[in-house]
Amino acid sequence: MSVKLSVSRWLGIDSLGPPLWHFQFSFFILTVGGRCTQLAVAWWALAATHSATVFSYMVACAIAAEVLAKPLLGWVGDRHDKIRVLLICNVVNVIGAFALWLLAAIGWFQPVLVGALMVVGSLAVGLRDPLQSSIIPALVDKERVALAFRSKSIMSSLALLIGPGLAGALVSIWGVGTALALEVAAATIAAALAWKLLAIPQRFANRSSVPHMGWLSMIVSGFKTVYRVRTEFFLALLAMVVNFALYPFFSILVPLFVKNSLSMPAWYVGVLDASFGLGILFGSYLGIGWLSKWLPRDASIALGFALLGGNLFVTGRLLPPWLIPAAFAAGGMGLMLINVHAATVRTLATPASHRNRMAATVAFFSSAASPVGSMTIGMLLGSFSLSGIMMVLGGMVCVLAMTVFFIPYFKQVMWMPDDRLDGVYAEIYPNAFEDPAQGRRKT
Numbered sequence: 001m002s003v004k005l006s007v008s009r010w011l012g013i014d015s016l017g018p019p020l021w022h023f024q025f026s027f028f029i030l031t032v033g034g035r036c037t038q039l040a041v042a043w044w045a046l047a048a049t050h051s052a053t054v055f056s057y058m059v060a061c062a063i064a065a066e067v068l069a070k071p072l073l074g075w076v077g078d079r080h081d082k083i084r085v086l087l088i089c090n091v092v093n094v095i096g097a098f099a100l101w102l103l104a105a106i107g108w109f110q111p112v113l114v115g116a117l118m119v120v121g122s123l124a125v126g127l128r129d130p131l132q133s134s135i136i137p138a139l140v141d142k143e144r145v146a147l148a149f150r151s152k153s154i155m156s157s158l159a160l161l162i163g164p165g166l167a168g169a170l171v172s173i174w175g176v177g178t179a180l181a182l183e184v185a186a187a188t189i190a191a192a193l194a195w196k197l198l199a200i201p202q203r204f205a206n207r208s209s210v211p212h213m214g215w216l217s218m219i220v221s222g223f224k225t226v227y228r229v230r231t232e233f234f235l236a237l238l239a240m241v242v243n244f245a246l247y248p249f250f251s252i253l254v255p256l257f258v259k260n261s262l263s264m265p266a267w268y269v270g271v272l273d274a275s276f277g278l279g280i281l282f283g284s285y286l287g288i289g290w291l292s293k294w295l296p297r298d299a300s301i302a303l304g305f306a307l308l309g310g311n312l313f314v315t316g317r318l319l320p321p322w323l324i325p326a327a328f329a330a331g332g333m334g335l336m337l338i339n340v341h342a343a344t345v346r347t348l349a350t351p352a353s354h355r356n357r358m359a360a361t362v363a364f365f366s367s368a369a370s371p372v373g374s375m376t377i378g379m380l381l382g383s384f385s386l387s388g389i390m391m392v393l394g395g396m397v398c399v400l401a402m403t404v405f406f407i408p409y410f411k412q413v414m415w416m417p418d419d420r421l422d423g424v425y426a427e428i429y430p431n432a433f434e435d436p437a438q439g440r441r442k443t
Contacts (some may be wrong), residue, residue, distance in 0.1 A: 019139045019197055020148055026190035027132055028155040030093070033186030034125070035163030036170060037097065040104075040179035041118065043171050048109035058111065062118040067367045069126025074360025075218030076127060078353060082135045083197045089128040090191035096121045097187050101180040130360035133343050137352070139197075146344045146418055150284050153340050157280035157332075164273070222357035226365070228432035229350075229358075229425050234407040235342055236362045238400050240369040242308065242338070245393040247370035248377035249312055250276075253390055261386060262321055275325035276311075279332020284340065297341045297414035298404065304341075305401035307334025313394025316387040345413055348421035351433050 045055040077085055096117050103114065132152065140148045170179040227233050254272060258264045291300055311331025315324055343359075350358045380389055404410060409428055416424065426433050 020136075020151070022193045022197060023135070023139055024151055024155050026090070026193040027152065028159050029186040030090070030190045031156065031159035032163045032166060033097070033183035035159070036167040036179040037100065037121075037183040039164070039167040039171055040176045040183075041100065041114065044104060044109060044176045045111070045114065049111065054111055058115040058118060061115055062122040063371075065119045066122035066126040066129075067364065069123045070130060070360040070367070071222055071364040072219055073123070073127045074130050074222050074357045074364075077131050077134055077356030077360070079218070082131050082138065082356065083194060086128060086131050086135065087191060087194040087198070089124040089131075090187060090194050092124040093121060093187040094184065094191055096124070097180065097183040101177060101184050104177045104180055130356050130363055133347055133359045134355040136347060137355075145348055146340075149340050149344045149347075153284035153336050154281060157277055157284055157336075160277040160280065161274060164270075218357070221354075222361040225354050225358055225432050226361045229429045230408045231410055231413055231425070231428075232346060232350075232358065232362060234410075235346075235404075236365040238305075238404065239342075239362065239366040241400060242305075242397060243366050244369040244373035244376075245312060245397055246308070246335075246373075248373045249390065249393060252374060252377055252381075253386065254315075256381075257315065257386055257390070261318060264321060268321065271325055272328050275328035276332040279329035279334075280336050281332075282329070283333030283336030291337070297345065298411050300337045301341050301414070302401045302404050304334040304337030305404065306398055307331060307337070309394045309397030309399075309401070310334075311394065312397060313391050316390030316394060318387055341414070344418075345421060348418060349413060349423065349425045351423045351426045354433055 041058075042055060045058060049055065099117055100114065103109065133149075136145055136148045136152070166182075167179055170182060226236060250273070255269055258268050258272070262268070291303075295303065307330045311327045311334065314327045319327065346358060346362065347355060377389065413421070413424065413428070
């Protein structure tokens with residue numbers, strides 16, 4: 001108990017109360033367990049099939065399911081009790097993880113069956129991810145929502161740092177079955193914590209009544225709401241540009257850069273990933289708290305774009321290997337400056353009746369650009385230099401640092417205190433939250 005209290009006090013979660021601590025801890029262990037499952041299934045699939053193509057098809061189907069689940073199922077969190085939906089997602093993860101562990105234990109690898117289990121797990125993740133933002137106002141007071149998002153990003157960065165190393169150690173030392181067993185345990189604990197959250201009385205405090213609408217109307221309303229809330233629509237477009245550059249940067253360009261341009265061993269890729277993760281951790285724990293005393297949210301977001309773009313740009317300038325990790329740490333901090341401030345404002349400013357659809361649709365816009373970016377970069381590599389592509393991508397992201405100030409109502413919203421933000425989008429964009437079934441606005 002004392003260890004848990006010490007950790008929560010260091011993260012700043014102790015002041016947010018036990019419900020938030022339970023929620024954040026379940027998020028952390030699910031992320032770590034998910035990393036273990038990803039590596040375990042990859043190792044298992046490649047050993048059983050000796051085919052990278054088969055495994056790539058399995059991964060592609062799982063990623064597509066997760067991406068599509070966000071806008072297609074985002075309405076579920078607005079219509080139903082978010083914590084019950086979270087519990088169902090965690091239970092589905094338990095069943096899927098147990099099935100994968102059982103198949104590994106008996107030594108039976110069937111690509112279609114394993115791929116189907118990966119898809120089911122990805123659907124649960126796609127449904128759960130938006131809830132991890134929209135549920136926060138039900139767990140903490142309004143004035144602590146920003147701190148709650150900071151703690152969320154801290155836990156995410158810790159999972160990013162711990163997960164890959166733990167997964168590699170479990171798979172290489174004890175085998176695939178052990179790594180999958182950890183995911184079963186993590187999902188079980190997360191389900192138990194979600195069950196415990198059902199007892200908190202304030203979980204209905206931020207829930208507005210959502211009229212009975214068809215599922216297709218609910219899906220369409222999510223896209224309409226984002227489009228009509230011009231502040232969030234343009235921020236979503238900027239997020240698409242960032243992911244268009246960032247996803248292929250880490251998945252394609254960095255490994256090629258380390259191998260071909262720097263002639264460094266594979267472990268240096270891990271150093272760069274860890275540096276980015278440390279930047280995320282520093283940005284979440286210290287950077288945002290310190291900068292908020294000196295810079296308003298809009299300037300912090302602009303600085304985040306500049307730091308992130310600078311990471312890509314200076315890496316393309318072929319800096320000495322000992323200096324590049326510092327650029328990655330700055331990029332990680334920049335990403336957190338963008339994500340934490342934008343997510344805090346989005347969650348508070350959106351009426352409770354539309355929060356989950358808003359978060360899910362914005363997440364879809366962001367993630368949908370990743371495969372497009374990968375395909376585009378793959379085509380460009382045949383005609384342009386690696387360093388040139390990275391510099392162009394970095395410059396493109398840096399330009400976004402200035403464009404944010406031209407977004408409608410961006411400065412006005414970002415300068416508002418948290419207690420004034422509550423549902424303010426309904427005041428600025430009254431037509432965005434109309435109930436198509438009853439012709440009235442939801443607040």
